[in-house]
Amino acid sequence: MTMLIANALAAGAAEAAEAAPKMDPLHHFQVIKVIPISLFGIDVSISNSVIWIWIALGIALGLLRYGLRAPQLVPGRMQSMAEASLLFVRGIINDTIGKEGQKFFPLIFSLFLFVLFCNVTGLIPGSFTPTSQLVVTGTFAVGVFIFSTGLGFYKHGTHYFKFFVPGGLPVLLLPLMVPIEIISYLARPVSLSVRLFANMTAGHTVLGVLFFFTATLPWFGAWLPFGFSVVFTAVEGFIGFIQAYIFTILTCVYINDALHMH
Amino acid sequence: MIAIAHAAEGAAAGHASSSGLPQFDVLNFSSQIFWTIVSFAVLLYLLTRFVIPAINAILDARGKSIEDDLSQAKKAREEAEKILANYHKELGAARQEAGKILEQARLEASRLREQVKSELEQESAKKKSAALEEIELAKQRVIEEIKGLAVDLAIDATHKLIGKAVTKTDANKMVEQVMTQLKDDQQRAH
Numbered sequence: 001m002t003m004l005i006a007n008a009l010a011a012g013a014a015e016a017a018e019a020a021p022k023m024d025p026l027h028h029f030q031v032i033k034v035i036p037i038s039l040f041g042i043d044v045s046i047s048n049s050v051i052w053i054w055i056a057l058g059i060a061l062g063l064l065r066y067g068l069r070a071p072q073l074v075p076g077r078m079q080s081m082a083e084a085s086l087l088f089v090r091g092i093i094n095d096t097i098g099k100e101g102q103k104f105f106p107l108i109f110s111l112f113l114f115v116l117f118c119n120v121t122g123l124i125p126g127s128f129t130p131t132s133q134l135v136v137t138g139t140f141a142v143g144v145f146i147f148s149t150g151l152g153f154y155k156h157g158t159h160y161f162k163f164f165v166p167g168g169l170p171v172l173l174l175p176l177m178v179p180i181e182i183i184s185y186l187a188r189p190v191s192l193s194v195r196l197f198a199n200m201t202a203g204h205t206v207l208g209v210l211f212f213f214t215a216t217l218p219w220f221g222a223w224l225p226f227g228f229s230v231v232f233t234a235v236e237g238f239i240g241f242i243q244a245y246i247f248t249i250l251t252c253v254y255i256n257d258a259l260h261m262h
Numbered sequence: 263m264i265a266i267a268h269a270a271e272g273a274a275a276g277h278a279s280s281s282g283l284p285q286f287d288v289l290n291f292s293s294q295i296f297w298t299i300v301s302f303a304v305l306l307y308l309l310t311r312f313v314i315p316a317i318n319a320i321l322d323a324r325g326k327s328i329e330d331d332l333s334q335a336k337k338a339r340e341e342a343e344k345i346l347a348n349y350h351k352e353l354g355a356a357r358q359e360a361g362k363i364l365e366q367a368r369l370e371a372s373r374l375r376e377q378v379k380s381e382l383e384q385e386s387a388k389k390k391s392a393a394l395e396e397i398e399l400a401k402q403r404v405i406e407e408i409k410g411l412a413v414d415l416a417i418d419a420t421h422k423l424i425g426k427a428v429t430k431t432d433a434n435k436m437v438e439q440v441m442t443q444l445k446d447d448q449q450r451a452h
Contacts (some may be wrong), residue, residue: 008361043293049294061308064309071316082317105314109314127441139299201283259388
């Protein structure tokens with residue numbers, strides 16, 4: 001008897017779940033393969049994530065190209081924006097690394113634009129946010145880690161290992177400090193990638209939940225999550241910029257550490 | 263009870279397959295890593311090749327233009343200052359010149375006045391001396407006349423008194439003597 005009731009209850013619950021709109025704010029992080037490609041047995045399919053990377057970079061390059069279609073000494077609005085983006089990154093490099101950091105300018109500028117435009121285009125309804133993919137941010141973080149570490153060894157040779165030995169410490173503390181330094185150094189790519197990925201994921205998840213409530217609540221309740229979603233979209237735009245800025249500035253800091261070893 | 267447990271288990275299994283962060287789905291990793299690297303490389307190439315040089319060129323051009331404008335403005339200012347200094351110098355020279363001319367005019371005027379004055383003085387002095395001469399001459403003549411008359415009178419008088427004619431020369435001498443006497447008296451009286 002109890003079994004029957006339980007079965008019926010379970011069936012009823014399942015039915016209800018089927019009928020009601022299902023809340024799945026993580027749905028839009030789903031990577032969907034559009035064109036499956038396999039290269040030497042490795043999957044390099046073009047997915048929605050990859051397509052939105054291209055769209056974001058296309059918009060970035062398109063805007064820059066449009067701003068620079070006929071450069072004037074007295075710039076127009078778009079030209080000013082293009083120049084401002086370059087000067088912004090140049091300023092970050094000058095502030096964190098100094099003049100000799102300018103030889104890494106193209107790299108850092110590309111990184112900034114990539115992250116910024118992936119973050120911001122992700123706010124277009126129905127789009128996909130490539131920077132909400134841990135593997136995308138991880139690729140950059142590992143790339144930056146390898147680049148800065150390589151730079152450190154290239155610049156200082158084996159002397160770069162002294163980076164893990166903080167100066168001015170009693171020798172007794174060294175067995176404690178050196179592992180901490182090594183761990184914090186190795187944690188850099190993790191924190192760098194997870195920060196960006198988590199920010200993007202969290203923001204978009206919150207937006208997804210708000211949109212779900214807006215769509216499912218009756219009209220007298222829907223305005224509240226709708227209003228929140230409007231405000232939060234603006235906040236997300238700001239966060240997208242801030243995270244791109246943080247990613248860039250931390251990259252600069254790591255390069256600076258490699259060049260100057262604090 | 264078991265059924266509920268079963269249902270819950272099934273639901274949990276379904277949940278796990280449908281949600282959970284899709285970002286941790288390892289199946290999608292290789293393609294995204296590959297395309298991220300490729301896309302980044304392409305972006306880096308396009309930026310380095312087209313965008314950065316274009317912006318740098320225009321920034322440099324603007325910097326150069328501003329620098330040129332600044333130096334030109336500086337030059338123009340220097341020139342203006344030079345012109346101003348020149349103008350001041352010329353003004354000073356003109357003022358000095360004017361002062362000199364004025365001074366000269368003043369000198370000329372005073373010189374002319376002096377000249378006219380001295381000429382007038384000379385003339386009047388000449389006229390005066392001429393008049394004095396004339397007066398002196400008249401006086402002399404009158405004196406001579408009086409003297410002649412006095413001599414004649416003296417001759418007449420002596421002739422009448424003593425019946426003896428006095429020669430003209432003696433009479434003259436006497437008159438002369440009297441006159442000097444008179445002159446002396448006059449001088450003493452003064």
